[in-house]
Structure formats: C-alpha cells, structure tokens
Amino acid sequence: MAAKRSGAGSKRARAAPQPAQEVPGEPPLSRDRIVATALELLDAQGLDGLTMRRLADRLGAGAMSLYWHVDNKEEVFDLALDSVLEYRGQPQMVESQDWRADVVHMLEDWRTSMLRHPWSASLLPRRALGPNILGRLELLSKTLSRAGVADADLNVAIWSLWNYVMGATITRGNFDLSDDDRTAAQQRLTSERYPTIERSRLLLDDDWDGAFRKGLDFLLDGLAPR
Amino acid sequence: MAAKRSGAGSKRARAAPQPAQEVPGEPPLSRDRIVATALELLDAQGLDGLTMRRLADRLGAGAMSLYWHVDNKEEVFDLALDSVLEYRGQPQMVESQDWRADVVHMLEDWRTSMLRHPWSASLLPRRALGPNILGRLELLSKTLSRAGVADADLNVAIWSLWNYVMGATITRGNFDLSDDDRTAAQQRLTSERYPTIERSRLLLDDDWDGAFRKGLDFLLDGLAPR
DNA sequence: AGGGTGACTCATACGATGTACGAGTCATCG
DNA sequence: CGATGACTCGTACATCGTATGAGTCACCCT
Secondary structure: OOOOOOOOOOOOOOOOOOOOOOOOOOOOOOHHHHHHHHHHHHHHHOHHHOOHHHHHHHOOOOHHHHHHHOOOHHHHHHHHHHHHOOOOOHHHHHHOOOHHHHHHHHHHHHHHHHHOOOHHHHHHHHOOOOHHHHHHHHHHHHHHHHOOOOHHHHHHHHHHHHHHHHHHHHHHHHHOOOHHHHHHHHHHHHHOOOHHHHHHOOOOOOOHHHHHHHHHHHHHHHHOOO | OOOOOOOOOOOOOOOOOOOOOOOOOOOOOOHHHHHHHHHHHHHHHOHHHOOHHHHHHHOOOOHHHHHHHOOOHHHHHHHHHHHHOOOOOHHHHHHOOOHHHHHHHHHHHHHHHHHOOOHHHHHHHHOOOOHHHHHHHHHHHHHHHHOOOOHHHHHHHHHHHHHHHHHHHHHHHHHOOOHHHHHHHHHHHHHOOOHHHHHHOOOOOOOHHHHHHHHHHHHHHHHOOO
C-alpha cells in the first residue's frame, strides 16, 4: 500500500510550484481546485451531474488522478458541502445587543447559502458535520446562552432551530426543482379529498422566504418568550 | 411504443388469478408485491442495497419483469416511501377535545414511522408528495384550524411543523447510522475551538425523543400561545 | 554524477448498475 | 384458429466508481 494522502492537511510545499512545464492555463491538480470544480459541476448539473470522469475532464486531468488528492467520491461530496457553509459575520455578532436579530440573520444566511446550491440541501442530511457547520452551531450556542436561555434548555433550543432550518431548506430546495410535482399534487388535491389544504392553497403559496421568517419568529417566541 | 402501465391504477382483473401453473409459493408479480419486497430490501440493506436485480431476485423474477409493473427505479422509491407513511387514527382525532395532544401524537407517529425505516428520512426530501403525506397534512390543517389558528397563519404553522418534523427526523435518522461521525466530530470539538458546544455536550446528548418532544412543545407555544 | 525516493499522473480493466430492445409464453376472445 | 393483449425475461449497452500498476519527474543523498 502506497503511503497516499488521507485525513487532515499536509499539502507539501515544493520549491518551484509550477515550472511552466505545461500551459500555465492548467494549474496543477489540488484538493482545492477539485472542490471548486466540483461545486461548478454540481451547480450546473445537479447531484447526478457530478461524476469522477466529468470532474476530471473539467480539470484537464485523467479520472484516476483525482484519487491521489481525494479518497473517494464521498469525500468530494463532503468537501463540497462544507465549502458551501462558510459564514463570515461572527465578529459583530458577539458584541451585538439584539441577539434575536443575530440569530435570525445567521439562520437566514444559512438557508440562503444552501439554496444558492440546491443540491446541498439533499446532501446535508447524509453527510458528516464539517467544521463550518460546527462553527455555526457554536455561534448559535453562544448567542442563545448569552440571550438567557437556560442551560437545561440549550440543547433543545439548538436542535429545534437546526431542525427548523434543515427542514425548511431541504423542502424548499427540492420543491422548486419540480414545479411539475406541485401541480401534480395540487391536481390530486382537487380530484380527491383534501379540502382544507386546497382551501388554504398550501402547495401553491410562493412566499417561501416570508413563511420561513414568520415560522422562525414563532419558534423563537416559544423558545424565549419576550 | 407499447401501451404499458403508467400513472394511476388499472390493476386489470383476470378471471382466474393464479391457475397454479407454478409453485403456489411464488405468487404472481404485482406492484404491491414489488413495493413490499422493496421495503424489506431497504430495511435490510439501506438505500444503496436496493437494486433492480436484487429486488427481482427476491421476487423470483427476472430483472426486466419489474418494468412491466413499474416505470423505473424512481417510482419504486416513491411507492416505498409513501407506503411507510400511512396513518391510522384519524377518526378519534376529529372529535377530540385536546387538539394539542392530537397534533403531538400525529407528529410523533410520523417521526417514529420514518425512523423505523431510516432510509425514508434521506429519501423524503427528494421525492414527490404521495397521498399518505397529503393525508397527514390535511389532517394537520384541519386540526389547527379547529384549534383557532388564524387562516392567515395557517400555512406558516403547517410548514413550520413540517419543517420541524422533517429536520428532526432526517437528522436523527442519519445520525445513529454513524456513531463514528459523532465521535469524530466530538474529537474535532475538543481539539479545536467550539467551547460552548463542548460544554453542553450537544453531540453526545442521547435523548432524541425527549428533545423532539420538548422542541415541539416550544414551537406549539409559539404558534398558539396557551 | 548517479541512484533512489516519493509525489503525482494516468491508461486499462473490472464488476456493478439502470434500462432499451425485442423475442418469447400463454389465456382470452372473435 | 388466428389475433390480441398481458406479462416475462435474456441479451446488450452505456455509464459509473475505483483497483491495479506502470509511467514521469523533481529532488536528495552519497
């Protein structure tokens, strides 16, 4: 078994990065470049659009070359997902007075980040917790704790918010991919027996953002009554 | 293009169902039998364990025979998923006095139904809304409406509950598949900088059921203050 | 100078998978 | 008795993830 790369870091630093042996238009393969290109592919073609061969093609490399930098396709997914979830904006948040606005802002950003890359929503539940996800959870913990949520309720509060955001994002991310499904479902509504849903036009309501925000407000009301 | 089966119903009724041409141990192929066997396979081997060939093997049939009863593999997933989500218990609910208990009961049942088949959690977000899902949503609508939730807030309330249940179920369903991930994540916690999460032992808390219930209570408090 | 080492690339090949195609079987009906 | 339709299934194909192992090249040590 060759030594190979694995797990964490160790990018090796060579003396002369690229001695212009090939066209400088094709920088050398690297984990970062692989992830970036995987993002492009996923955005353009969706989950099924990402294949190792296509990915390698876009990188101007042979398919098997990827496997030096990455253990397997699953790892590509993990890395792509976590790279979507970076969050900048921690500094202000720590000193802010309005914790509620902070929480809402972070969670809305979380949601929009994922919706910018709709594949991420269906991917997240199956994947491990990367550092960026943990960073957001840590931030959330800190803010809620500062806001006076009792320690005994803290985990419940965090998971509730997590659940809400995940559910909303996953649902949304997969619904607008298929307007067909919605109209098909709506068809079933009228032809069969779902009068209340039909009356409220549940499946046709398009104000996802507003609904997300309002529901989040309700949940926060329950978690920390004002 | 042959006529083939598609979309809704039309099971055809033959005069003599199975004239004992083969061993009676192998009843004829049917959509129902396919779905039932797919459930077995999914429960036993997980999402990746379901392949058309394996499914056909278990049914004592050739792989291509399935395609008479089913359009493609996606449809198998759709049918399997919806079959997990049947709900019995509507009669009592309609006349009950305690709407809150009714909602909690239905949502807890929803969650446990899916957790009995962990693959369903990762599947649901990508799939269409089958009749059983719609039935539950209808029931929820009716109950909340009866409980006095304003019409203007109804959709938000339903989506909030949906989001919460989906997020909780998906998260849970995928977490206990991989205790490794949790310990790995916990490792990252101690070695790096997530003090609040570490202190609250967020990732090690095992009381999923309790957390679900408590968070649901908080959400309901927000939706319909008592 | 020369040989070794380790980082990296890649062609080939293998075993799987979903499913298109078309030929087969058989009960039923005109 | 021939035709029709319902149903089954063997074969074949394109595509996938990736194991294997040979190739290239920069660098270091002696």
